Amino acid sequence: MKEYWSSRIRQLTPYTPGEQPKVQNLIKLNTNENPYPPSPKVTEAITAELGQSLRRYPDPEGSTLRAALARRYGVREGQVFLGNGSDEVLAFAFQAFFGPGDTILFPDITYSFYPVYAALFGIQCCTVPLNEDFTVPVEQLLGQHCGIVLANPNAPTGIELPQGELVRILEANPDVVVIVDEAYVDFGGTSALPLIDRYPNLLVVQTMSKSRSLAGLRVGFAFGNENLIQAVNCVKNSMNSYTLDRLAIVGAAAAVEDEAYFADRCAAVVNTRAWVTERLEGLGFTVLPSKANFLFASHEAVPARALFAGLREAGILVRYFDAPRTDQFLRITVGTDEEMATLCRELERLVQS
Amino acid sequence: MKEYWSSRIRQLTPYTPGEQPKVQNLIKLNTNENPYPPSPKVTEAITAELGQSLRRYPDPEGSTLRAALARRYGVREGQVFLGNGSDEVLAFAFQAFFGPGDTILFPDITYSFYPVYAALFGIQCCTVPLNEDFTVPVEQLLGQHCGIVLANPNAPTGIELPQGELVRILEANPDVVVIVDEAYVDFGGTSALPLIDRYPNLLVVQTMSKSRSLAGLRVGFAFGNENLIQAVNCVKNSMNSYTLDRLAIVGAAAAVEDEAYFADRCAAVVNTRAWVTERLEGLGFTVLPSKANFLFASHEAVPARALFAGLREAGILVRYFDAPRTDQFLRITVGTDEEMATLCRELERLVQS
Numbered sequence: 001m002k003e004y005w006s007s008r009i010r011q012l013t014p015y016t017p018g019e020q021p022k023v024q025n026l027i028k029l030n031t032n033e034n035p036y037p038p039s040p041k042v043t044e045a046i047t048a049e050l051g052q053s054l055r056r057y058p059d060p061e062g063s064t065l066r067a068a069l070a071r072r073y074g075v076r077e078g079q080v081f082l083g084n085g086s087d088e089v090l091a092f093a094f095q096a097f098f099g100p101g102d103t104i105l106f107p108d109i110t111y112s113f114y115p116v117y118a119a120l121f122g123i124q125c126c127t128v129p130l131n132e133d134f135t136v137p138v139e140q141l142l143g144q145h146c147g148i149v150l151a152n153p154n155a156p157t158g159i160e161l162p163q164g165e166l167v168r169i170l171e172a173n174p175d176v177v178v179i180v181d182e183a184y185v186d187f188g189g190t191s192a193l194p195l196i197d198r199y200p201n202l203l204v205v206q207t208m209s210k211s212r213s214l215a216g217l218r219v220g221f222a223f224g225n226e227n228l229i230q231a232v233n234c235v236k237n238s239m240n241s242y243t244l245d246r247l248a249i250v251g252a253a254a255a256v257e258d259e260a261y262f263a264d265r266c267a268a269v270v271n272t273r274a275w276v277t278e279r280l281e282g283l284g285f286t287v288l289p290s291k292a293n294f295l296f297a298s299h300e301a302v303p304a305r306a307l308f309a310g311l312r313e314a315g316i317l318v319r320y321f322d323a324p325r326t327d328q329f330l331r332i333t334v335g336t337d338e339e340m341a342t343l344c345r346e347l348e349r350l351v352q353s
Numbered sequence: 354m355k356e357y358w359s360s361r362i363r364q365l366t367p368y369t370p371g372e373q374p375k376v377q378n379l380i381k382l383n384t385n386e387n388p389y390p391p392s393p394k395v396t397e398a399i400t401a402e403l404g405q406s407l408r409r410y411p412d413p414e415g416s417t418l419r420a421a422l423a424r425r426y427g428v429r430e431g432q433v434f435l436g437n438g439s440d441e442v443l444a445f446a447f448q449a450f451f452g453p454g455d456t457i458l459f460p461d462i463t464y465s466f467y468p469v470y471a472a473l474f475g476i477q478c479c480t481v482p483l484n485e486d487f488t489v490p491v492e493q494l495l496g497q498h499c500g501i502v503l504a505n506p507n508a509p510t511g512i513e514l515p516q517g518e519l520v521r522i523l524e525a526n527p528d529v530v531v532i533v534d535e536a537y538v539d540f541g542g543t544s545a546l547p548l549i550d551r552y553p554n555l556l557v558v559q560t561m562s563k564s565r566s567l568a569g570l571r572v573g574f575a576f577g578n579e580n581l582i583q584a585v586n587c588v589k590n591s592m593n594s595y596t597l598d599r600l601a602i603v604g605a606a607a608a609v610e611d612e613a614y615f616a617d618r619c620a621a622v623v624n625t626r627a628w629v630t631e632r633l634e635g636l637g638f639t640v641l642p643s644k645a646n647f648l649f650a651s652h653e654a655v656p657a658r659a660l661f662a663g664l665r666e667a668g669i670l671v672r673y674f675d676a677p678r679t680d681q682f683l684r685i686t687v688g689t690d691e692e693m694a695t696l697c698r699e700l701e702r703l704v705q706s
Contacts, residue, residue: 004554008452015591017410036408037407051390054604091592096359099360120592177357215410215595216410235365241440242438245600
C-alpha cells in the first residue's frame, strides 16, 4: 500500500543482513563475526559504568573513545569520527560527500549496502565490473570525477587492493572523496590510514565488529583529515547528537586499549584461515586469496547452492549470494579451529556424495 | 573551507545539544535527564548479557524489546519501531514521510531539532507562531496539506495540547502524516497512542531517556499503524540494520517491565514539579503550566540571561534559549527535592540582589 510513504522511500529496497538465527547450537559462519569473545577488559569497563550514570546523556563527542583511538593509531582526535557501527559511519559519509545528482563509482561485486545508501540519498551509482580474477580494474577508476567507494579487503571476495594501486586512485581523483571501507583490514591487510595526511580526499572507515569481537556493541569509526571529519560530524549532529551510548563508549575504549588481546585473536583467525584454505583446496575448491576473516570459495563440481543447503541441514550456516558471478561461491566466516574442522568434514562429505 | 562537502551539507547548521559539563558537583538541570537512576533490573539484565554474546550482532529487529513494549502498551509488535534515541526515530520518520520538495509545519517555538532534520533532508519548513500564551494555534494547522510535527507536551514550554485538539488536527489532515513527539508525556500528559488504530496518519514517538532514566543508553521508539512503521523500518534498514546494541535491547526491555519502579519515579518528579512551581511563583516568576519534567519560567523583573549566569556561578546549570519570545525564560529540569531546594534558594538570592 505504501500510503504516506515519501516518493523516494517507496522505491527503496533495503539491505538484507545475514540471518541471525534464533535456533541454538548452529555453527554460525554467515556474518563474519569473530569466533572469540571480546577482551575481558570490555566487560570490566562496562560493569563499572552501569547504574546511576545511565540516567545521563553520553558525551556526544565520545571523547574517551576518540582519545583511545587517536593514541592507538597515532592520529589527532580531530581526525577521528565515531558512529553506531561502520554501517552508520558509511551512511553519514555518503551524505557528507555526495548529494542528489552526484555519481559514485564502486565495483560490481562489493558490499551490497553501498547501492542502498545511494538510493536512499538520491545519489547515482555506477558500477565497475571486477576483473575475471575478482581484482579491481584500477584503470577504470582513474580521473572519473565521481566519488569512489572501495571495500579493502573487498567483500565478499576477501581480496586486497595493493596500497600502490590505491595511491594511484587517490592521486588520479583529487577532486572527489575516496572512501575506503576497511572493515576487514585487521586480518593481515594494510591500512590506508597512514595516507590521510597526504591525501585530503581519503576517508578510511573501520569497525569494532570484526577484529575486536564487538558486533553486538555497534561501534564503527573513520579516519580522515579534519575537514572531512567535520563534514561527517555535521551530518551526524543533524541526525542524532548521541549515536554512541555510554556503555559502547567505555567498552570500545577498553577493547582498543587491550592491544595484546587484539593482536593475539587476529593472529589466531589468520592461522585458522591458512589451514582451512589449504584443506578446501584439497577438496577441489577454488579459494580466492583472502586477507579478511572469511573465505570466498567455489567448488569445481558441486553447485554452491547445494553446498549451502547441505551445510544448513548439517547445522552450519554460511552465506550464499544468489547473483551473477557470485552464485557459484560460498562466503564462509573463519570460526574457531574446532568449528572449521567440522565445516571441512561436512564439506568433504557433501562433495563426495 | 568545506572542500569536498556535498552542497546541502555545506549549508547545514547542526543541532546544539545542552552542555554535558566535565566539571563534577554541578547541579545539572539543563538537559531534562531524570534525577533518579534507572531500575536496578536494567543493571541486572545488562550484566547478564555481557561477555561472549557481544561478539555476535544484535537482533536487527530488537524483538525482545518490541515484544516488551507491545505488551506494556497494548499494541501489536508490528506497530512498534525502535531507534537509537527518539532523535534517530524522528530523523528516520522525517525521511520516511517527507521528501525534498515537501513542506512540513510546526510551531515556531518547539524542539529545535525539527528544522535541522528538514534542512538535512531537503524538506521545506513552515512555522506557525504559538499563541500569546504559548498554546498551539490549532486553526492554523487544519487542512494545510503539509506534514505536521508536534511535540506534546511541547518543549521548551511544557504545555500540553489537549487530546481533543489533536484529534481535530488528525481529522483535518487525513492526507499527511502527523508526528507527535511525546518525549515528555509520562510526567502527567495524555498519550495519543490509543488513537493509532483510528488514524492511519498518526505516528507517536517516545523515548527511554527521560521517564525511564536511560538517556545514556540511547533508546527511542514509535507507535503507528503497520504501514507507517514499515516505512520507518525501510529507512532504517537502508541506513543501518543494527541501530540498537545488545545491551540497549535487554536494558530497555528490563526498564519497560519494571512498571512499579517507573510509576513511582514519574510520580516523584510530578510531586517535585508541583511544589517548585508554587515556590517560583512566590518569587515573582511566571511559570507555564508544565506536563513535562521541566519548568519554563520567566521573572517579572530580573532578565533570564542574568539569572542563567548567576545560577551557573552558583554551580547550577539550567538551559537558556537566546531567541525571540524565549529569551526571557529559563528552562529548568525537575531534579531531586534537594537539588530543587538549592535551586530555589539561589534564585531567591539572585532575585533579591
